[in-house]
Ligand SMILES: O=P(O)(O)OC[C@H]1O[C@H](OP(=O)(O)OP(=O)(O)O)[C@H](O)[C@@H]1O
């Protein structure tokens with residue numbers, strides 16, 4: 612039987628020299644890969660009590676929404692700047708290649724709600740740290756952060772020391 616890491620294709624030097632790009636399309640293109648990814652991420656939430664899943668655009672949407680559906684929870688969007696139509700809160704951050712700004716609708720998380728953050732991958736941790744700050748600005752509590760893949764060599768977890776973080780696959784390097 613194939614393991615989760617067998618479904619991930621690695622492309623060296625994309626989108627810039629020196630980056631090892633961990634491509635999630637090869638997981639999604641295979642029905643068994645997709646199922647294993649979603650089921651494995653759901654297992655990371657065993658015993659976690661929460662109200663809402665929040666996913667980071669765009670790859671966090673792919674995994675976050677089916678997990679929310681399967682677990683009977685709601686799903687809220689953390690989008691790149693300028694995409695959400697109603698009132699938003701926003702945060703700027705740096706990532707492995709470049710910088711960006713993300714937003715959430717002000718009404719997407721209610722004060723006191725327990726939130727699980729979902730993304731496909733943690734590299735520097737900039738995206739998910741910014742996402743956690745937005746959830747907290749709205750009064751939510753980040754009870755768990757889950758990823759399909761973690762690039763441990765980039766030390767993203769150092770930014771998330773105060774959170775409960777888990778990933779399905781860990782790459783030692785970047
Ligand atoms: O830990 P970090 O250094 O912040 O990097 C990880 C983030 O980078 C990728 O998204 P990207 O911003 O490339 O957008 P995409 O999902 O739309 O491809 C990935 O899906 C994570 O969200």
Ligand SMILES: Nc1ncnc2[nH]cnc12
Nearest residue numbers: 631632633634707732734
């Ligand atoms: N090395 C990497 N592979 C895939 N997605 C990424 N997002 C940030 N760094 C990445």
